[in-house]
Amino acid sequence: MTTPIEFMGAAGSPYSRKMLALMRYRHLPYMVHWSTGQVPKGYPKPKVPLLPTYFLPNKAGEIEAVTDSTPLIRRFEKEHEGRSVIPKNPVLGFLNDLIEDYADEWLTKAMFHYRWAHEADYKNAGPLLIFWGSSVFDDVTAQGMSDHFTKRQIDRLYVVGSNEVTAPIIEGAYARFVEILDQLLSHKGYVLGARPAASDFAIFGQMTQLAIVEPTSAKLTRDISARVRAWVDRMEDMSGLTPEDDDWFSVDEAAQSLTPFLTEIGRTYTPVMLANAKAVMAGEKTFEAQVDGAPWTQPTFKYQAKSLGWVREAYFDLNPIDQKKVDQILEGTGCEALFLT
Ligand SMILES: N[C@@H](CCC(=O)N[C@@H](CS)C(=O)NCC(=O)O)C(=O)O
Known part of the structure; x- marks a missing residue:
């Protein structure tokens, strides 16, 4: 074996x-x-x-x-060969990198915000986090650990940029994202066609919490889209799907299907990640961006500058024909700003 x-x-x-x-x-x-x-x-x-x-x-x-x-x-x-989650077509490969980073680095702000910002949600999550480690803590010990951890996490909400000013931005963006994903999945079932890509798994990871664990965002998700909620349940185990090479979107299908999603990425992830990367380069401890006309402030985050660097590398590694195609797809979405030199 x-x-x-x-x-x-x-x-x-x-x-x-x-x-x-x-x-x-x-x-x-x-x-x-x-x-x-x-x-x-x-x-x-x-x-x-x-x-x-x-x-x-x-x-x-x-x-x-x-x-x-x-x-x-x-x-x-x-x-390991086979059942790849990275499309071979370079244009789709690039879109996969960008959407994976959006899910890992932006959607996670919604995940952390919904977990710790509202009382009903943190009261739910605190004890779960303890019992996810072990079932044998006695109730008093578990409650003590949960209270301690909950306080620590609420005190850390500012680290991801969640505060009273940004709360409506984070929540509005999450609701729009669910609507967009609902439409996108209705085309062929996954973000980039009829088989899952790394970006589907990145979205899935955040949604295992947002769509299921946190009462506030779980209800919101289900109210907006039964399709999305059911997709999350199924994505947990896709071992029975046999993917084919032509299950990926063609470049034209990707261009048509992904515009709303890319526009959302241009509206939120793009200004925040760019301002962070600039501040990291300048050695600053905090940064400010504008999202939907409101100020977004948070401490700089080195890893997010690094992962944005990988997305930029993927763009600049494209051959001129593929890069032109990507430019056409990104035109007017706000994401172009990520690749200005
Ligand atoms: N960039 C990492 C992020 C991993 C991450 O942030 N993990 C969280 C939990 S989901 C963590 O371990 N945080 C530190 C902690 O909980 O002490 C990845 O892609 O795996």
Whole structure:
């Protein structure tokens, strides 16, 4: 039997759920260790403690702790053939990178905001986060841990840019996103055609929480779209789908289907990620952007400058013909600003 790929994750961690569903779809043998806050005994610790943490051999064959779902997905594509989540067509490949980064880095703001901003939601999530680690805490201990963790997370809402000024922006953007996804899925079932891409798994990861766990956003999601809610339930395990090469959208189909989504990405993700990257370059600790005419302020976030760098690299690596096609698709969406030199 093939050695399973081992990783530590949590049911309440969107990126863990992104990767677990991806492993299932790709038929990659895996073993998941549900996190209790520390790496399992005898396993290496990652440099930055993030979930999921993969335990993978390095070039010398020693097991190392590896984090960050986006590069991990690309590594698994190189190491394991078939059932790819990266479209071969470079134009679609680029759109996949952009939408994956939107889900990982923007949609996660809605996830964190809905989890900790409203009382009904944080009262729901606090104890779940404790019991997702283990079922054997007694009630008093679990409540104490939950109260402690909840306070810490509410105090950290500003880190993702959630505050009283931005709350309506985050919530309005989430509702629009669900409407857009509803329409998009009605075409061929997934973001880039009739088979799931890395960007579907990134959206799915955030939606395992937004559409199911947080009472406020779960109700909103279901009220807007039964299709989206049902898609989230199904995406959990796509092991039975047999994808074909021509299941991806053609470039023209992608251009037609994705305009509303790209316009949404141009309206929210684009100004925030650009202002962050600029502030990171200038060595600043905080940044301000304008979203929908309102001020968006938050501490700078180095990783988001790095992941935007990967999306920009993907754009500048395109050959002139593909880049022109991408320019046509992005024209008027607001996303063009990401690639000005
Ligand atoms: N860029 C990382 C993000 C992972 C991440 O932010 N994970 C969260 C949980 S979903 C985390 O571990 N946060 C630190 C903590 O909970 O202590 C990825 O793509 O995997």
